[in-house]
Amino acid sequence: MRAIIVGAGIAGLATALRLSHAGWETLVVERAAARRGGGYAVTFGGIGHDGAERLGVLRALRDRSFVTAELAYRRPDGRLRFTLSGEAIAATMDETSFTILRGDIESVLFEAVRDRTTVRFGTTVTAVDQVGRTVTVTLSDGSTEHADLLVGADGLHSAVRNLVFGPEQQYLRNLGHQVGVYMLPRRPQGLADGASGTISDGGRTFAINSVGNGRTTAFFGYRTDIPTAAVTGDPRVALPAVYRDMGWLVPEALVGLRTADSVYFDTISQAVLERWSTGNVVLVGDAAWCVSLFAGYGSSLAVGGADALGTALERHRGDIPGALAEWERALRPDVERKQRLGRWVKDVYAPRSRLMLELTQLPLRLASWPPVRSLIGRHLQG
Ligand SMILES: Cc1cc2nc3c(=O)[nH]c(=O)nc-3n(C[C@H](O)[C@H](O)[C@H](O)COP(=O)(O)OP(=O)(O)OC[C@H]3O[C@@H](n4cnc5c(N)ncnc54)[C@H](O)[C@@H]3O)c2cc1C
Known part of the structure; x- marks a missing residue:
């Protein structure tokens, strides 16, 4: 089985890793000319923790995690209002959660998958055509690729979603x-x-x-x-x-x-779609369900969602739409709960x-x- 994955972010790399474990051949297409580093601090845990464990990257992620020693709330001129100690911050997290730079999650996944996939940087998708069980993808370098599955893991402003599901105005909730x-x-x-x-x-x-x-x-x-x-x-x-x-x-x-x-x-913004797949095209991560940074769970969902996708595809060998439907049914309640949290946080x-x-x-x-x-x-x- 062959999958083309658009986007080498957390969702795309985790999907490539999980599918390679399931015996799939994968091609990852990334618009950026090279891997992006840096980022911001994210809290990683929940289904991401379990997914990372099954993907074999949990130890490497934990090695890159860090502990915030103190969080000071200040007035606009810098005067101190109050301080949360490291102990108090730790109390807001369970033992499966930790803090890590978003870019470090990407690096760990990239190191784990680089010998198991092909990554084509500086390339995007320009057209998608589905005939029967085959997806044909035209890339910006002029090449054409065929696959059993196209995965749109290209983030909030997904090109795959634009091409296959329609313009983002229909799906983004600002x-x-x-x-x-x-x-x-x-x-x-x-x-x-x-x-x-x-x-x-x-x-x-x-x-x-x-x-x-x-x-x-x-x-x-x-x-x-x-x-x-x-x-x-x-x-x-x-x-x-x-x-x-x-x-x-x-x-x-x-x-x-x-x-x-x-x-x-x-x-x-959040991405809100009634379905995350159509035929043999599926969206994963922020492209499908961006819960927004207000919910603080997007990286965890990207890893956990990719892991669950691979499991469903393994279980439903030969029936990709069936696997995608089962995967979405299981994951949606968690996503919708986090989206509700994100909408609540926006007001406060x-x-x-x-x-x-x-x-x-x-x-x-x-x-x-x-x-x-x-x-x-x-x-x-x-
Ligand atoms: C400030 C901030 C704080 C956050 N805090 C948390 C947190 O505490 N906990 C948490 O779990 N999550 C947090 N998140 C969310 C988390 O970072 C994302 O949900 C997660 O990284 C989603 O990854 P993704 O791979 O789906 O998308 P992205 O990270 O957006 O990756 C998409 C990839 O696709 C590529 N791409 C885009 N368009 C194309 C194209 N047309 N063709 C080819 N490639 C393309 C991009 O270059 C990128 O590499 C936070 C986000 C922000 C912004």
Whole structure:
């Protein structure tokens, strides 16, 4: 059996790895000219943990994970509001969850699959045709490939989804926020090793995280209905405009923006489709079900979903549509639960008013008090 997988992100690489274990030949097509590194810190766990274990990459992922030693909530001028200790942060996670850079998940998967698949960088898909059980894919390098299965693992703005299911306007649910994330060239002096700091003010959030090995990520998330958010398009214009009055490490982080290698800048959206497959074409990861960073579970779902897809295809040998239907039935409830969580978080994520901010952060303040800590941990994991 042969699969063409579009996208060498977490979902695409995990799918290639799982299908190779099931005896499939795979070709991965990636638009970027080379592998992308860096990224932002994600919490990895749940079905991702179990999927990673079956894929044989859990140890390597854990080796790259890091522990946040302290999380400080600050006022816009940098004065401290309250601090969560490493212990309190750990209480919000169960023992199967850990924190890791998104790019490191990709690296681990790539190392595990590189000898088991072919990856064609700098290439995308331009046309898809399904006749009977064969999918014919035209690629941007002019070549034509045939396969038993086409997997669209090409993220929120999936080209496979556009070509096979229709334009993204039908499927993307904009959650009214914009996000900009990038790595800083060095850890600012004002941020201790292993520490994180957050400012939330007037519909805008800034977070800076020391993520191990001297690496630091800067994160900007803001409501698109605040007046300054009208500046869009180029993050190098938008972020300095929206955050111009914030102090503490914000100016230093904005200087880092000028030379950052790669900046993730997009709306925070969910993908909502009635079906994730049609015939022998299936979408996986953010292309199919993006739950958004508000739900904080996209990487875990990408790995767990890819693993489950391989299992279903193994069970239904020769009946790909049957396997895809069974896989989707099993996975959908988890995805829909996380999408509901994402929609709930959007309303409390970057409050515009001071009162709302105090109310939404009250549980975090309480989390620094040991008797409440375990209770909140159970609530956040539920
Ligand atoms: C700021 C932020 C914080 C997050 N926090 C968490 C968290 O705490 N926990 C968690 O589990 N998840 C988190 N996520 C979500 C998580 O990163 C994603 O859900 C996950 O990486 C999905 O991976 P994917 O492979 O489906 O898509 P992507 O990572 O978008 O990968 C898609 C790949 O396809 C390629 N591609 C795109 N278009 C084409 C094309 N036309 N042709 C060929 N290739 C193409 C891209 O270059 C990319 O390599 C967060 C996301 C963000 C933005």
